[in-house]
Amino acid sequence: MGIQKIKSFCVIGISVRTTNENGQAGQDIPALWNKFMAEGITEKIPNKFDDTLFCVYTDYEKDHTKPYTTILGCKVENLSNIPNGMVGKTFEEAEYEKFVAKGDIFQGMVFDEWTKIWNSDLDRTYTADFEVYGEKAQNPKNAEVDIFIAVK
Template identity: 50%
Template sequence: MEQNLADFKVIGISIESTNEGEKSIEEMGKLWGKFYSDGISEKIPNKESDDIYSIFTDYESDYTGKYTAIIGHKVKSLDDIPDGLVGRKFEGGKYTKLTAKGEMPDAILDIWKKVWKEDKELKRRYTVDFEVYGEKSQNGKESEVDVFIATE
């Protein structure tokens, strides 16, 4: 389902990664672990909601190249970025919304494999793609996570 989204701002923690050799699975697992173990959510000011955003941006090329991953919250302002965290503003625009349904993280991996397979058909922009972990994201086999892919 296509949607037009407004610009948005996020504060969180980040890493540079790649999908090569499934490196991102291990690195994203560590980043999620740090997000929870270090209580990052509680350190973020001006949150718009409790939804957690997992963002993929600064693409070197396409899904086979390096990119930056950020886990954090959508915020009203970037005026107060705590030490050790990053704050970024992202452009809105046209997005294709997909929903991962089922046990996480397997369901989210399945969605990304589908996105990579349909890369050309989706006409990806490779600007910013993101996942939104809301109320339904922690329901075991009934979990749902929305995935937004920037498209032309």
């Protein structure tokens, strides 16, 4: 889809430390989403630009085969007010390769796109990668989710 430079941004949300080893992320990340939705986390995030959801993968121990942190939240103006039980993180300006997952969210279309990314020869930095669930992701049966992968 082409490389684009994305300016520094901040996210506040909830997080989990997980790994793709032994399918662990396949349990931890859906559990994080369930908690996020069940507890109405979007409504509790201060200083957010809008209700677009960001699912950020960061703090990689090495690459996608080793432990990393997943943060599910919203893009915010600043990190001056991080509610208890949440995390806030600033992501530096970087170059990203954009991918678009299209289809039924409940049929694993985002995971399918990640499988393609993992099997590609992208020169990744493993600093922060993220998914954006905006307007086009509102209908889960026919959704579009943008995936941005940090590249060298």
